Amino acid sequence: MSPPERPETDPLTELLTAFPLPITFAGSLSLTAPWGLSVPQNAALFGVLTGNPCWLTGQGMEEAVAIAPGDFVAVSPACEYRLSDQPGSPAVSIDEIVPRENTETCASLACGGGGVQSGLIGGVLRFNGHGIHPLYSALPPVLHLSRQHDQHASEFGVILYAIEREIAAGRPGTRAIASHLAQILLIQAARLYLAESGGQTFEALQGLLHRDLGPALALIHRQPDEHWTVASLAERANMSRSAFSAVFAKVLGVPPVHYLREHRMRTACRLLQDPTLGLKEVSSRVGYDSVSAFSTAFKRYSGSAPGDFRRQDMPSSLA
Numbered sequence: 475m476s477p478p479e480r481p482e483t484d485p486l487t488e489l490l491t492a493f494p495l496p497i498t499f500a501g502s503l504s505l506t507a508p509w510g511l512s513v514p515q516n517a518a519l520f521g522v523l524t525g526n527p528c529w530l531t532g533q534g535m536e537e538a539v540a541i542a543p544g545d546f547v548a549v550s551p552a553c554e555y556r557l558s559d560q561p562g563s564p565a566v567s568i569d570e571i572v573p574r575e576n577t578e579t580c581a582s583l584a585c586g587g588g589g590v591q592s593g594l595i596g597g598v599l600r601f602n603g604h605g606i607h608p609l610y611s612a613l614p615p616v617l618h619l620s621r622q623h624d625q626h627a628s629e630f631g632v633i634l635y636a637i638e639r640e641i642a643a644g645r646p647g648t649r650a651i652a653s654h655l656a657q658i659l660l661i662q663a664a665r666l667y668l669a670e671s672g673g674q675t676f677e678a679l680q681g682l683l684h685r686d687l688g689p690a691l692a693l694i695h696r697q698p699d700e701h702w703t704v705a706s707l708a709e710r711a712n713m714s715r716s717a718f719s720a721v722f723a724k725v726l727g728v729p730p731v732h733y734l735r736e737h738r739m740r741t742a743c744r745l746l747q748d749p750t751l752g753l754k755e756v757s758s759r760v761g762y763d764s765v766s767a768f769s770t771a772f773k774r775y776s777g778s779a780p781g782d783f784r785r786q787d788m789p790s791s792l793a
Contacts, residue, residue: 519568623666
């Protein structure tokens with residue numbers, strides 16, 4: 475008898491459903507020379523450049539990278555970066571252009587000295603600490619896709635047109651639509667990036683799209699409260715325990731149990747930001763039978779007790 479057919483799974487969708495992208499701005503940045511944008515750690519800037527070319531520099535980069543009009547670029551929140559019309563131009567922090575407490579997630583904003591114009595159509599993500607949102611460590615340091623690739627122009631053109639049209643119209647629901655379109659832009663760029671790399675680069679992001687691991691990852695993301703074991707996850711992936719463990723560690727860089735623990739703690743960080751949930755409820759939702767066991771695991775992960783973490787002055791975003 476042949477094994478039952480596996481249901482189609484989409485672990486990236488599962489992950490983004492559990493952890494929505496922390497977009498605090500979606501729209502168009504008008505940049506006039508001389509201009510420069512400084513992107514601090516825990517923030518990520520992404521979008522398609524319009525107008526004139528610019529330069530990207532950042533931590534760990536040996537030399538500046540030229541970004542041409544029509545190119546897509548996204549920078550990781552793990553490091554600091556600088557985008558400018560010329561390497562020596564003065565830079566303004568993205569926090570001054572898009573305040574952290576920004577609630578107007580769609581707008582046309584401007585920066586620069588009033589000279590030759592460029593622009594960036596995309597968005598800004600903000601993360602509150604390295605352990606809370608899985609994409610913090612899943613994004614490559616720099617994701618750069620050239621306009622020279624016909625598929626890029628085709629895929630991005632429709633999305634950019636829709637964003638610009640929404641901004642120009644200013645109708646009810648514009649902010650929500652533009653935010654979703656910006657998310658689509660980023661996800662599409664990630665898919666193109668992985669397709670071009672042949673699946674040989676950036677393990678964390680690659681793992682989210684891995685077909686064989688998809689069923690197990692989807693279950694972890696959807697049901698962190700279940701008492702999963704390596705054996706039970708391997709069974710759902712229709713793999714032997716040893717093969718599953720080997721493939722999982724090779725693709726994601728960590729053993730299955732480590733990934734499960736990390737995901738539970740990230741979920742706990744998100745749940746603790748909801749003041750209506752007691753610690754017992756949070757513990758149960760991430761697979762712990764007692765508050766004591768959960769508190770010990772959480773403190774080992776975050777460095778602070780759940781109650782202390784909850785009392786921190788954190789924004790309402792689920793970042």
